[in-house]
Amino acid sequence: MAALLLAGCGTTSTPADTSSRQPGHALALEETADGTVSNNYAHKGQVWLLGFPPMGNASKSPITITGAHVSQVPDGLHLLGYVAFDERESKGRALLAYEGDPDDVDYRKLKNYAENPYKIPPRKNSRIYYMARVQVVGKIKGHVGECSIYYQRNGVRYEQKAGCDIVLRLRTQKPWDL
Numbered sequence: 001m002a003a004l005l006l007a008g009c010g011t012t013s014t015p016a017d018t019s020s021r022q023p024g025h026a027l028a029l030e031e032t033a034d035g036t037v038s039n040n041y042a043h044k045g046q047v048w049l050l051g052f053p054p055m056g057n058a059s060k061s062p063i064t065i066t067g068a069h070v071s072q073v074p075d076g077l078h079l080l081g082y083v084a085f086d087e088r089e090s091k092g093r094a095l096l097a098y099e100g101d102p103d104d105v106d107y108r109k110l111k112n113y114a115e116n117p118y119k120i121p122p123r124k125n126s127r128i129y130y131m132a133r134v135q136v137v138g139k140i141k142g143h144v145g146e147c148s149i150y151y152q153r154n155g156v157r158y159e160q161k162a163g164c165d166i167v168l169r170l171r172t173q174k175p176w177d178l
Contacts, residue, residue, distance in 0.1 A: 020157060021150065021157045021158055021159040022156060022157070022158050022159075023158070023159065023160070023161075024149075024151060024153075024158030024159055024160030025058075025160065026057060026058055026059035026063055026151070026153055026158065026160070027055045027056070027057065027058065027063070027149055027151065027160045027162075028055065028056040028057070028058040028125075029053040029054070029055050029149075029160070029162050029163065030053050030054040030055070036143075036165040036166070036167060037050075037051070037095045037096045037165070037166050037167070038096075038166070038167035038168070038169075039096055039167075039168055039169070040169040040171070041169075041171045042098070042136045042140070042168045042169060042170055042171065043136065043170065043171060044136050044137065044138065044170065045135070045136060046098050046099075046100075046135070046136050047080065047098065047099040047100075047133060047134070047135050047136075048096070048097070048098045048099070048133070048134050048135075048136065048168060049083065049094060049096070049097045049098070049099065049107060049131040049132070049133055050070075050096060050131055050132045050133075050134060050144055050164075050166045050168075051093065051094055051095040051096060051129060051130070051131050051164075051166075052068060052129060052130040052131065052132070052147050052149065052162055052164055053147075053162050053163060053164060054093055054125070054126070054129055055120070055125070055126050055129070055149065055162075056120065056123075056124060056125035056126060057120040057121065057122055057123060057124055057125075057126070058123070059122060059123075059153060060122050060123070061122055061153055061154055062119050062120065062121055062122055062153070063119070063120050063151045063152065063153045064117045064118065064119050064120075064151060064152045064153075065084075065117060065118055065119075065120065065126070065128070065149065065150070065151050066117045066150045066151055066152060066157075067082070067114070067149075067150040068082045068084075068114070068130040068132070068147065068148065068149055068150065069082075069147070069148045069150070070132045070144055070145075070146065070147050070148075070164070071145075071146035071147075071148070072142070072143075072144060072145040072146040073132075073134065073144055074140055074141050074142030074143060074144065075138070075139075075140070075141040075142065076136065076137060076138045076139050076140035076141055076170075077134040077135070077136060077137065077140055077144065077168065078134060078135045078137045079132060079133070079134055080133040080134060080135055081132075081133050082114050082130060082131065082132055082133065083107070083112045083114050083130070083131050083133055084112060084113040084114035084118075084128050084129065084130045084131070085107065085110050085111075085112070085113065085128065085129060085131070086110075086111070086113060086127050086128055087127045087128075087129060088127060089110050089111065090105050090107065090110055091105055093129050094107075094129075094131065096166065096168075097131075099133075113128045114130065117152075130149070132144065132147075134168075136168065136170065139170060140168055140169055140170060143165055143166060143167045143168075144164065144165075144166040144167075144168070145164055145165050145166070146161070146164075147161070147162040147163075147164035148160065148161055148162060149162050
């Protein structure tokens, strides 16, 4: 199974105007166990889904998630956009998956929650999780990182950095070959 699931970062969901956002701290963002998710068996042409950390609302007021963004995409990967799925529909939270894996959920058929803003109630975890869609276009030189989640709380727009470090390598590349 190409997807790693955590039990129980084709839409662009980056808001157009990000200039007036304040640094955010209301999201509780979980980290992956060692901080890095990787796969050394990608093939040119494949579309991969790269998971953002699971999130919750740590504040006393509701927040509305309005988008996500990855600032660091290495040569060899082309960013296609962002998607968001409900963990109940995708049978868990995928940290890394490729579209079309016959042994996994068909993510292309799931509802994409990134198409509209959604609310997270106060002090609750979100069942919705974001993923960046990337296509392998050549030798991958580096890793995906610098993820952000955009949200609004009490009428104020925020951007909160999310720890994400995702490494994809072509099957023919050596893991240390950056």
